[in-house]
Amino acid sequence: MKIKPHIKSIFIFLLTFLLGAQTTYAKTKVILPQNEVVILVEQNQNAITLEKVVQPNIGFLKEKTKFVVVQGVSAQNCCNFSEGVVGGLANAVGSSKFGKSFINSLNGFSDDIASLASKQGLSIDDFKLLQQKRYDVMTPLEQANINTIRNSIPLPDGNTILQKAIPKTDIQKYLDGTYNQIGGFVTTAKDAKHLTSFDDIYTGMRLDYPNSAYSLSDGSCGVIRYKTTTPNATVPKLPEVAGDAPYTGNGFTGGNNGKLGVPEWKTPYNTPTDGAELWEVASDGSETLRAVFNAAQNKFIAVP
Amino acid sequence: MIIRNGNYTELDGYDFALSEARQEAPIPFTHFILKWVLSYPCPVGGFALNEHGDIIRIFKRNEINNAYKVVTKASYQGQEVNVYNFFEKENAIGVTTYSFVEDSDFIKSVDQYGVDYYIGMVGLSEIESIWEERSKSEYDLPIPDGVERKKIITPTL
DSSP: OTTGGGHHHHHHHHHHHHHHTTTTBSSOEEEOOTTOOEEEOBTTOOHHHHHHHHGGGSOOOSSTHHHHSOTTOOGGGOOOOOHHHHHHHHHTTTOOSSOHHHHHHSOOHHHHHHHHHHHTTOOHHHHHHHHTSOGGGSOHHHHHHHHHHHHTSOOOOTTOOEEEEEOHHHHHHHHTTSOOOEEEEEEETGGGTTOOSHHHHHHHTTOOOTTOSOOGGGOEEEEEEEOOSOOOOBOOBTTTSOOOTTOOSBSBOOOOTTOOOOBOEEEEEEOOOTTOEEEEEETTSOEEEEEEEETTTTEEEEOO | OOOOOEEEEEETTEEEEEEEOOOOSSSOOOEEEEEEOSSSOOOSTTOEEOTTSOEEEEEEGGGOOOOEEEEEEEEETTEEEEEEEEETTTTEEEEEESSOOTTOOOEEEEOTTSOEEEEEEEEGGGEEEEEEEEEOOSSSOOOOTTOOSEEEEOOOO
8 A cells, every 4th residue: 555655644633633632522532544633532532431432443554663653742632542542543554453562562471470470489490490390290389380380370261462483384374265264272472472483483482393394404494473253262271282392381472592481371272363473483583474364264274 | 100191091901191192273183192101021012211311112102092080199197189100209298179178288379260279298108098099081982991990009118
């Protein structure tokens, strides 16, 4: 779309418009036609409540940093939109929804673990050792500590962006329609944001399991970021969910080589909602959008 | 003493821990992993030590023709508890129970379903009995012949 170069102007216009319009409109509504964003603002609407209306309607961001600083708007007229909303406006004109920059803007496990571990009297290094330990050989205190930390992570719902790593060899199977469902061992995208490259994902998510289809020599893997209406996620734990090392059965992947693991979930194979994205993540950390899920066609459509 | 929980299979007269080989595709699982869990060398061919320290062998799903599930339990203060590990250094077992045990230093915790339960470590001398309960596994495979449904384990001191 050609609108992208003009988005800063549109955004400044919108900010000015909505502040000036606060006493004019009686109902808040977000309209998203093909290539523009219109926000009608209710009387006495402030930025915070407006944000609550805008946020769920316009998706997610890419290149949010372009819009964080709004030049030319006086302090008096400036709305302090969160990065998510600003990014969402960017996305509304045609960017991807679940790119790295957006995921990085979310608060995730790597942001919280120091505090969570501290409450159990653990340092991050203590936790990294604990996460590698198999649940059925932990002492009672270790089990209680890791349970407390794991239980503090909220259950995914229909609004949660989940993330599924797939071997490079399976990318084509999603592109050609052989596969269109996602499940098994997954994480939330925000909780895996610290694993930025294929090598990070491989070691952090412990993809070196027996009979693994992953190989570091592939140079990349697939990552599907998606939502699904009913994730039906459960925490895979021993002994209910069995598995061999490096599976820990403690609710976290046993991140290797000093990498923080991730809280893992297990779900049935679900159909993603429209707009799920299949990215290819390389060893150098670069990622390329390869396909987007089209719910009407019930398949991933390759990005040209 | 080895505490067993999970699925097992019998191959050439020996017991092996049984699990599905993980895969990432939306298709039925294709392979089993058999793991040798005893301390002496695996007497069945084809098993090898992997990078994670396990002695395993991978089989196609249709190559495994029996399976059974094991849950290990113990009696402590007249109460039935689940046993999850033997701590050799402490000569104690790790146990869990959903019922409060009086006069114990069990730690209260919450399981992955949000239900309160208790975890503790109990010396073998305080345990009245330990046994395995064997039943049909989640796989559509018969229990091997000769497997006792309940077997008392004699603690090895």
